[in-house]
Amino acid sequence: MNNWELLEIRESLLRDLAEFIEDNYYGTPAPHEYRRHELDVRLGKKLKFSSSYPQMTIRQRRASDLLLQVGLCGATEYALGTIEDEDQLKHGRERLVKMKGDLADLMRDYDNCLSEEERKLLLRQAKNNSNREESLKDSERDSLLKLVIGMAVGAYCYNPAALKNDAVSDITKDLEELGISISDDTVRKYLIQAAAKFPQARKA
Incomplete structure (x- = not known):
């Protein structure tokens, strides 16, 4: 599952759970990456473990379970970027692999609740986003990556x-x-791409 597919699935989950999400829950502007993962986890836990939502449908329950796991995976992956100890990093990566395995299982459960038309729409949206990213000519993309890495460094x-x-x-x-x-x-993502394309762009 690529990043675009995961983002589209997350949007679908939030639509399914809209009636249970407080106004401005995620804030404006959109929260930073780690904060977004935290909020996903908090919402998923609330819906999963609270007895206050007996009206939830099977699809909504599977959506909340999946949102919780999406948030956990995202938060763990983000945290790995802050770990310097090799043993902790290795343990964290092993844990993330297990979590992503659980994510795949929950994704299958949620997918079973979707209609064929909804599945096609999600895939189409993810593909359109991916194609949009690839539509730049190589020379234009290289120029933009030069700007990105130059300003970042x-x-x-x-x-x-x-x-x-x-x-x-x-x-x-x-x-x-x-x-x-x-x-x-x-x-x-773009900093990594730019650094890989122009490895000479770093301060001495």
Whole structure:
């Protein structure tokens, strides 16, 4: 399952659970990546373990279980980027593999509640997003990646070799102050791509 598919599935889960989500639960602008995962986990736990929602349908219960696991996987994966101890990192990665196995099982349970048309729509939306990302010409994409890595290294002291980078959260915070919402996931993804494409872009 790629990132676009997971994002589309998460949106589907939130639509299914909309009646149980408080107004502005996720806040405005959108929360940082780790905070979003925390909120997903909190909502999933509340719906899973509380007896206050007897009216939930089977589909909604499976949606809440899946949202909880999506949040747990996301939070764990994010946390791994902050761990420097090799033993802890190895243990965390092994735990994440197990969690993603559970995620796949919960995804199958939720998928069984979807109509064929809904499945097709989710796949189509994920594919459209993926194709949109690939639509840039190579030269245009390279130019944008040069700008990304140049500004990240020059202005935010981004170090591609570091296990932990404050640059990602600094960039998203500065963009939010300008009224531009973007997730840490997205920033990190393009920084990694840019660093791989232009490995010479780092401060001495």
